[in-house]
Amino acid sequence: MDKLKVSGKEFRLFIPAEKIDKEIKSIAEQMNKDLVGKKPIFLSVLNGAFMFTSDLLKNITIEDSEVSFIKLASYEGMHSSGKVSEVIGLNIDIENRCLVILEDMLDSGRSMSYLLDILKSKNPSEIKLAVMFYKPNALKFNVHMDYKAIALENDFVLGRGLDYNGIGRNYPDLYIINE
Secondary structure, three states: OOEEEEOOEEEEEEEOHHHHHHHHHHHHHHHHHHOOOOOOEEEEEEOOOHHHHHHHHOOOOOOOOEEEEEEEEEEEOOEEEEEEEEEEOOOOOOOOOEEEEEEEEEOOOHHHHHHHHHHHOOOOOEEEEEEEEEOOOOOOOOOOOOEEEEEOOOOOEEEOOEOEOOEOOOOOOEEEEOO
16 A cells, blocks of 8 residues: 555555565574574563564574563654553563563654663663664664664654554554655
8 A cells, every 4th residue: 555544644655564574584684693592582562563573583593582572651642752651561580681672663762761771670681672663863862772674764654563543553564644
């Protein structure tokens, strides 16, 4: 589809699924080299990262890896609420483990900074961050990305796990708002 209408907003095709898939596969290949023998825990940040997590893990060949999920919220509509709330907490022991956070979008970095502080207090051996989309011009917090797929401008996007008021996560392509 070249155009979408979601909750009264119009979106147009921005990045096709094939390009996103290629970038995710490239990240997986690098992780397969970097994380051999580390028995990583992949920590997916819900709701948005579920598609990234699924697509990435299909290409991971590392033995003894695990996956878990955490849910954070900081968006209302098309804007950050400025607050972060932990909705679903971490339910596995990460002490002395290699932790790989899987995030769909890094924009201001507020949510990720919050999450990193929580995780560091649980003493993992190392923390790596993999991001599907990131907005370098929106970053306000010092957050290091070990693996990153696609840089975006500050435009609002939808699809591939990203939503507008809970709608639109299911589209395999990435769409940008028409304004």
